[in-house]
Amino acid sequence: MSIHVISDSTCDLPEHIKKELDIRIIPLHVRLGDDDRLDGVTITPDEIYSWSDQTKETPKTAAPSPEEVMNLMKDVLKDDPEGEIIAFSISDVLSASGNIMRMAAEELEIEDRVHVVNSKNLSIGVGILAMTAAKGAKEGKSVDEILKEVDDIIPRLRVSFVLDTLTYLHRGGRCSGVAAFMGTKLKLHVKIIVEDGKMRPDKKYRGNMNKVIPDYVSDMDEGIKNADKSLIFVVHSGISEDVLESMRSHVKSLGDFERIETARAGSVISSHCGPGVASIIYIAGK
Secondary structure, X not given: OOEEEXXXXXXXXXXXHHHHHOEEEEOOEEEEOOEEEEEOOOEOHHHHHHHHHHHOOOOEEEOOOHHHHHHHHHHHHOOOOXXXXXXXXXXXXXOOHHXXXXXXXXXXXXXXXXXXXXXXXXXXHHHHHHHHHHHHXXXXXXXXXXXXXXXXXXXXXXXXXXXXXXXXXHHOOXXXXXXXXXXXXXXXXEEEEEEOOXXXXXXXXXXXXXXXXXXXXXXXXXXXXXXXXXXXXXXXXXXXXXXXXXXXXXXXXXXXXXXXXXXXXXXXXXHHHOOOOEEEEEEEXX
16 A cells, blocks of 8 residues: 655646656646646646737636546545555635646545645645655655645745736736736736735836846745755746756755755746746745
8 A cells, every 4th residue: 555646737846856756636627718738738827928919818727627637636645555645626615626636536426535735825836735745655654644744844834935927817807907908018027926725915126027037046045055955946937057056056055955946837836927927935944
């Protein structure tokens, strides 16, 4: 009997990490008008940006169906019928993904062996939790031990990002037209933070993103210095390699991290935030 880890596609983990830790993914849906695509499977962020700029609309996103989740669970357990699953979803406040995972487990009558974790987070915030669980499984830890470790990390996750544009939030109805217009006119860039499963605006930066991103990263210096040194992520939705390298170099200068990873936001996150987003995601130290 083994412990298997699955996550919805909002975890945004790079392919090499999913393969390394054997994390299985259930994709959310991204709808370009009547065209239904699967996050990370049949749609890319760049295709979303092109469609959105042409139509002046934001794609709709939707949780996977119970049938899709059931099919993945059955496939995961086909060679290990007594195995257990730890499943991760984007915050329950933001999506029905986690509840659908619970429904699928009940329908298959394996709810006693499927442990659905409400990440209270998004993007790599979810991914770090899935990585933690998968590492624990490989180390031979029990489900209870893994879930205890995950529960300890959830409130210590520090997830924030700075937006290049408010246009996509406006198109999706999450920002007024006036705010989006004034943000563009004044070159305002909003920092969003995730707290207890919800997103909220924090600081506003002004100027070109080439100036804003270093300021955003520098504002986190103390937090990064005191972060858990096992792992930190630089995340983006389409920025230059030069900027990414400067972000990584700054992080390296602040601490001896065992692992500094770079990830690109997937299609669901990119649908709502647009291109040019920059983010540093880490676990606060104890």
